[in-house]
Amino acid sequence: MAFPERYGPLAVVTGASSGIGVGFAEELAARGLNLLLVARRGERLEQLAARLRSECQVAVDVLVADLADAAGIEALAQAMAGRDCGLLVSNAGFGLKGPHEANDPAVMAELLQLNCQAPMQLCHRLIPALRARGRGGIIITSSVEGLIGVPYSAVYAASKAFTNSLAEGLWGELSPAGIDVLALCPGSTDTEAHDKQGIDRSTLEGMMSPREVAAEALDHLTQGPIHVAGEQNRAMFDGLLAMPRRDALLALADNIRKALL
């Protein structure tokens, strides 16, 4: 089945105002899907929507919603209801670095709301419609950090372990019904996420572009439940996961401590 038939006519992309979400919106519009773009910064969403309408001749709507808030999740669920949405890209998320005891409890709670609650509840709301269609897909942007506990990024890594496990479970439930589920695990990607965590992007090596990451996810959507983006990331994490876990964690702690603290 062609991509638009299988996953269209409408795809929802959360976190579409920057980074990997923009990459998803560009790739999906280029593949002929109409879009509903979601984030808090409405002006950026409107600019992207106008560009994609003109470049790709697709219909693009925007929804300004805070998905760390139950009301924002409900607003998006209502916006999806009754529309023939074949693909959910639950991509909005943020990271938090530093010693666990130094992190702000309110920010940690917000992180869990956005990185875990939002994808869980949005999947819950969309699955009945996907089952009724008998085709479609769900992508959750996770992270390579979900593959192993990560010192000095403990809460973020745990949130992404949650999304990896969620995607695996849903893949088992939904793939027999013709619905693809994929947890996308990017490694370092060239987005604002680093700036927001006080990391100088010029010090990072081997970053992928957001569009490259999004394209890989869409190209591997039928090969879920987990996809690590980029050959270099796959090789690095294969090596790390082959090590005794305690050695891997101490090596990670050493490297990250030197880079961060």
Ligand SMILES: NC(=O)c1ccc[n+]([C@@H]2O[C@H](COP(=O)([O-])OP(=O)(O)OC[C@H]3O[C@@H](n4cnc5c(N)ncnc54)[C@H](OP(=O)(O)O)[C@@H]3O)[C@@H](O)[C@H]2O)c1
């Ligand atoms: N960059 C990396 O190296 C990397 C690596 C692995 C995984 N990831 C994951 O990739 C995903 C996208 O991140 P990115 O790197 O593209 O970062 P980004 O450029 O900072 O984009 C994050 C997106 O999430 C949206 N967002 C943040 N808080 C939100 C909220 N409360 N409600 C609704 N939307 C919200 C932001 O829009 P507004 O601020 O306008 O709301 C933005 O569109 C995240 O899940 C992240 O964990 C990134």
